[in-house]
Amino acid sequence: MQRFSKAVSLLRSSEIRDLMTLASRPDIISFAGGMPGNDLFPVQEIEELFSNLDEKTKQAAFQYGPTPGLPSLLESLSGFLERKGLPVKSNRLLITTGSQQALSLLAKTFIDPGDRVLVEQPCFIGALSAFRSSEAALHGIPVDREGLVIDLLNEEIRKKERARLLYITPYFHNPAGLLYSKERKAELIRTLQGSNIPLIEDDAYGDLYFHEEDRERLQPIKSIDPEDIDVCYTGSFSKILGPGLRLGWMLVPEAIHEKCELIKQSADACSPSFTQVLADAFIRSGKIDSYIAGVRQEYKKRASAMVAALKEHLPSYVHYNEPRGGFYIWLTLPEGSDATEIMKIAVKGGAVFVAGKTFDPEGKKNNTLRLSYCNNTPEQIAEGIPIIAAAIRLLCG
Amino acid sequence: MQRFSKAVSLLRSSEIRDLMTLASRPDIISFAGGMPGNDLFPVQEIEELFSNLDEKTKQAAFQYGPTPGLPSLLESLSGFLERKGLPVKSNRLLITTGSQQALSLLAKTFIDPGDRVLVEQPCFIGALSAFRSSEAALHGIPVDREGLVIDLLNEEIRKKERARLLYITPYFHNPAGLLYSKERKAELIRTLQGSNIPLIEDDAYGDLYFHEEDRERLQPIKSIDPEDIDVCYTGSFSKILGPGLRLGWMLVPEAIHEKCELIKQSADACSPSFTQVLADAFIRSGKIDSYIAGVRQEYKKRASAMVAALKEHLPSYVHYNEPRGGFYIWLTLPEGSDATEIMKIAVKGGAVFVAGKTFDPEGKKNNTLRLSYCNNTPEQIAEGIPIIAAAIRLLCG
Known part of the structure; x- marks a missing residue:
């Protein structure tokens, strides 16, 4: 055995x-x-976009790409994220094999066996399994209708053994469906400053708002990029193109990018070039x-x-x-x-x-x-x- | 910091x-x-194959698939591997995001920090980095023109602290280019039996032989599936279709499959459905x-x-x-x-x-x-x- x-x-x-x-x-x-x-x-849009690509790009779709992502997609996706106010110039973008991989890479970058990791209660199951596979000691902090309960977060932060990560999904939370309030995000930022705990802000669903008036509330914490907090922003093509392409991303400070790139190299070398070429064409055509x-x-x-x-x-x-x-x-x-x-x-x-x-x-x-x-x-x-x-x-x- | x-x-x-x-x-x-x-x-073949698929299959290319792989590809790939004599019925197949991921999953399934792992010297760099990211203690065993030097393997096996894995690339070795001899493989099998060390047999290049007379020598150890050794056979579409599709596989005993599936779920949920659909069509058309x-x-x-x-x-x-x-x-x-x-x-x-x-x-x-x-x-x-x-x-x- x-x-x-x-x-x-x-x-x-x-x-x-x-x-x-x-x-x-x-x-x-x-x-x-x-x-x-x-x-x-x-389906039809993507098929047409692919057949209209030049031969060289089609060939590149079959080839290995750089570990952080195809340069053309990094460029077009940077534009897409910049239009949402995200600080793409002062951070670095890494294309991942779905945003599940972004969580897994961040887990492996920060967590040693037994390390404390703070998550929402309830929490996205994919994040739980990424942290568990790094042997994290998980601590759930309840959410109410506006987001994480700050008093309880504070208690966890004040504990002697420093937590290594805080993971949240503030925009149409999976599973709780909630949208964080502006005030709660501001409190969260104040609470985290000085704690030296990196924040993973998972924004897989933010584009799928039903009301224009919520757009301000959907502004990522990463777009503020508050001083003294390493915000690791993750996103995905799964809900705005198709999960079968297995493409997500993280936007993170340079030093974290470097570590995640190394882990990714050992995990799967690079994300699928084929689907990166498709996503790039989808963005550039404006069809997205x-x-x-x-x-x-x-x-x-x-x-x-x-x-x-x-x-x-x-x-x-x-x-x-x-x-x-x-x-x-x-x-x-x-x-x-x-x-x-x-x-x-x-x-x-x-x-x-x-x-x-x-x-x-x-x-x-x-x-x-x-x-x-x-x-x-x-x-x-x-x-x-x-x-x-x-x-x-x-x-x- | x-x-x-x-x-x-x-x-x-x-x-x-x-x-x-x-x-x-x-x-x-x-x-x-x-x-x-x-x-x-x-390029052209794949483009034609995709456009000839029915609408339902095209939609499935955009959707999540089961973690172990799309059922249709598991079936067609099983046929492809069975024609090489591989024991697909008594083992289980897992589609991975490139064979790099197969190595990474096996590493995470078997290795705790500090565990001894035996590799060839020289060794494929992707394997080294997969094992390093699981904090393995690596031990290189030199190869000669016929394969791993058995006496030196024996020394390592006899050490008190049991090695957790042996990794080899017997068919057109990367980087050493060598092809293991039949005799050396037989010796290797005898040496491993009873050692309780799982063997990873990496066969990324075996299809690319230049001489028909080498085909017998290319028969995988996995095709013998020797008693008392857990052979984990890995392969890839990278060299026989395109690495940009990020598709590889492992053929492993049931109990190992179950563990690797769990780790894969935490790592990237599933392999790209889009490229799995393409690879499946490539096999089924006979064009492969x-x-x-x-x-x-x-x-x-x-x-x-x-x-x-x-x-x-x-x-x-x-x-x-x-x-x-x-x-x-x-x-x-x-x-x-x-x-x-x-x-x-x-x-x-x-x-x-x-x-x-x-x-x-x-x-x-x-x-x-x-x-x-x-x-x-x-x-x-x-x-x-x-x-x-x-x-x-x-x-x-």
Whole structure:
């Protein structure tokens, strides 16, 4: 019998895989995945863009590229990010194999086994697994409707053993769906200054806002680049082009970029040139902007359909956010409810979601659940939500 | 000032990057990279294959896929590997983001900080960096013309602290260009049996043989799947389609697959669906076989041109392999020569290669150098080799 590493023993086994198997069953309506709708991908646009490229660029798509990314994509993506106010000139950009890899590289750059890492509670599961694979000691800090609870963050920061990272997803949080308030971000910045704790600001969903008036609130902390905090900003093409391209990025200070580049070289040498060439053409053609504008409207429609169905069918003791963007609605059930048991009943009825404990750094708290509306038609939503509501009533009364 | 992890401090800094910068200068003939020739990529074939796919498959190319790989590619690749005699039914296949990721996942699955890992001396630099990033204690075992020196392997195996991995590249070794003999492989198997040390068999170049009569010698150890050894077989589309697709694989026992899948989930969630769809179509169309047959001939031509130039220009005290496949010729200079100094002179003359110490697990031994012929025309070879020969004569007499 082989002995495996300690890191691998810390990773949760087949939970997610089992869920994904359920979610891909054609007889089950899945609100489980964070996958964009298949019908929304810009298939034809990308195919045309590729065939119009010159021969040299097409050949380069088959070749190794530099570890930090293809120069042409670094340039066009810098422009895209600069238009959002991000400080691309005073930082460096690294193209990663999905933003999952950005998190994994940052974890490996900062974390030694046993190091304390602060995350939101609940927290994006991909971040949890990236930190676990670096053998981090995870500490969850609860969020309320405006963001991380600052008093609790302060307590963690004041502990003797310094935390090595703080990870947040302030813009249409996965799974909690929340959008940080401007004030909370300002408090967060003040709290972190002087702590010497790098901040990972994960902005995978920020482009998918439903209301123009939220744009100011969506301004990344990185765009302020506050003094005395190493802000590591991560983003992704997954929600604004397609996750199957496996392209994300980080915008980070030079010294951190250098370390992440080294780790990336050992991890997969470079990101796929083929899809980098496609993403570059998508940005340069300007099609990315009209595409994002289109999917925003579509996700808004799906979110409204889900909110309407929840309003109609959920018992009044269930609380949830009305999403202002992104992919998710987060349900909070009465204390002591077990979302896993509810899910088992819902699956028999023909619908599935993700139980809350999956997003708990300790894997325990389970009176919550995540619904995704991103990959469902309004009809599927109208059919699936009553099944889940019935399962909740059956177990919670 | 941030504190970084111990793992990142073990990785070599800018050596490779500096070399790649040199290698990409248009005024320098580069024999440095292990990159396939840009002119050889099947650009048109792939473009046609993609446009002929049905809409559903094209959409799936934009979507997340299962962590172990797209089912359709797992199926077609299984067929491709089974035709080589590999035991796909009694093992499991994992698609990776290049075979570099396969090495990185295996490292993270087996290695805790400080664990002993056995590698060939010289060794593929990507493997060295994957093992270093897991904080392995590397031990190089010299190779001769037939493979790993078994007596020295035996010494390492007999040491009290068990090694956690043995890594070899028996088929057109990078950088040493050698092809293991059948006898040496048999000895290696006998030596490993009972040692409880998993074997990574890296077969990135095996398809690129120049002589039909070598096919038996190219039969992977994995195809025997010897009792009592966990053989982890890795391969890649990089040399038989294009590295820019970032697709490789590992064929491993079930228990190891399960661990590597978990680590992959934390590392980048899944390999690029877009390029998996392309690779799948390439295999299913049968075009992969004719393509490989074509590049074999082309690389054979380039290898012959380089051997001819070396015969003409090198001083007789320089020893080298005549390649029977793959990408590389490995030069051994008199004891005490410094290939880095030779390179500096060659660069001034307009040609570049990789100095031997890059491939030394200890980063010291430097009376050797690697020449790649894969990305050069016979004309470039005829022009570049005399520059290198002159630099050798200047320093070694």
